[in-house]
Amino acid sequence: MEDKQEVLFSIRDVKKVFPNGFEALSGLNLDIYKEETSLIAGANGSGKTVLMKILSGLIQATEGEVKYKGKLLNSYKNLNTLVGLVFQEADSQILGETVEEDISFGPENLKLPKEEVEKRLLETLSSLNLNEKKDFPARLLSGGEKRRLAVAGVLAMGCETIIMDEPFANLDWPGVLQVKKIISELKEKKINLIILSHDIEKVIDQTDSIIILNKGKLMAHGSKEDVVKILDPDWGVKIYKNED
Numbered sequence: 001m002e003d004k005q006e007v008l009f010s011i012r013d014v015k016k017v018f019p020n021g022f023e024a025l026s027g028l029n030l031d032i033y034k035e036e037t038s039l040i041a042g043a044n045g046s047g048k049t050v051l052m053k054i055l056s057g058l059i060q061a062t063e064g065e066v067k068y069k070g071k072l073l074n075s076y077k078n079l080n081t082l083v084g085l086v087f088q089e090a091d092s093q094i095l096g097e098t099v100e101e102d103i104s105f106g107p108e109n110l111k112l113p114k115e116e117v118e119k120r121l122l123e124t125l126s127s128l129n130l131n132e133k134k135d136f137p138a139r140l141l142s143g144g145e146k147r148r149l150a151v152a153g154v155l156a157m158g159c160e161t162i163i164m165d166e167p168f169a170n171l172d173w174p175g176v177l178q179v180k181k182i183i184s185e186l187k188e189k190k191i192n193l194i195i196l197s198h199d200i201e202k203v204i205d206q207t208d209s210i211i212i213l214n215k216g217k218l219m220a221h222g223s224k225e226d227v228v229k230i231l232d233p234d235w236g237v238k239i240y241k242n243e244d
Contacts (some may be wrong), residue, residue, distance in 0.1 A: 005033040007070070008161065008192050009055055014064035018052050025049040025215040030065070031048055033209070037183065037193040041200055042213035043236030048196050051213070052163055055194070056085045081110065084154025088166040090146035091139065099141070099149055100134040106157040120156045127150040127189070142172045144178025161192035168199045176202055200239050212237055
């Protein structure tokens with residue numbers, strides 16, 4: 001990574017130990033940079049979901065320090081207005097009856113003025129190409145559309161960083177293509193993206209950097225080209241290598 005890049009997340013000596021004694025993360029040190037699409041990969045139990053929860057403020061590290069844009073993560077009072085999480089099961093994020101109601105839910109919950117809620121709703125409907133679906137029942141959307149709605153919801157909260165957990169899970173191919181399009185649109189808007197995915201081949205072409213975890217430890221972090229060159233089968237991650 002170039003020194004001139006601005007650090008988004010700074011992770012230093014982060015350890016996470018659960019009450020049962022299981023050490024999910026062990027002495028993690030890395031920087032995640034602004035305006036990049038970072039892919040976090042690893043086998044089940046690698047610690048990527050735990051790291052995601054720490055970065056989004058859902059849980060705290062047992063030891064170590066996490067900074068977001070230079071400030072300690074736990075010093076932010078409303079981190080959910082900066083860092084948005086799109087869950088693997090998009091249905092779990094649907095809180096409104098219609099698309100319009102669902103997008104408005106977050107800003108309304110922040111007690112924003114009615115005019116600001118309306119402004120964010122209109123901007124988000126337009127930027128996520130959901131205008132034609134605004135009165136549509138949210139739970140009747142397709143899988144890909146539900147993920148688009150989940151992204152719309154976090155953007156309406158004002159989030160500048162989005163973490164997507166297994167965005168291709170349980171989607172048919174048209175749904176996969178929809179999610180890939182969403183990722184491309186977010187990249188164009190310079191949104192900071194962190195993607196957790198087992199389906200690495202579906203997103204590697206849109207990825208700037210790759211982070212590989214194995215049993216709670218950092219195995220590799222760098223550009224996708226550099227990481228693919230040093231892949232070790234023992235890390236539990238397979239990435240297709242183009243030999244041409």
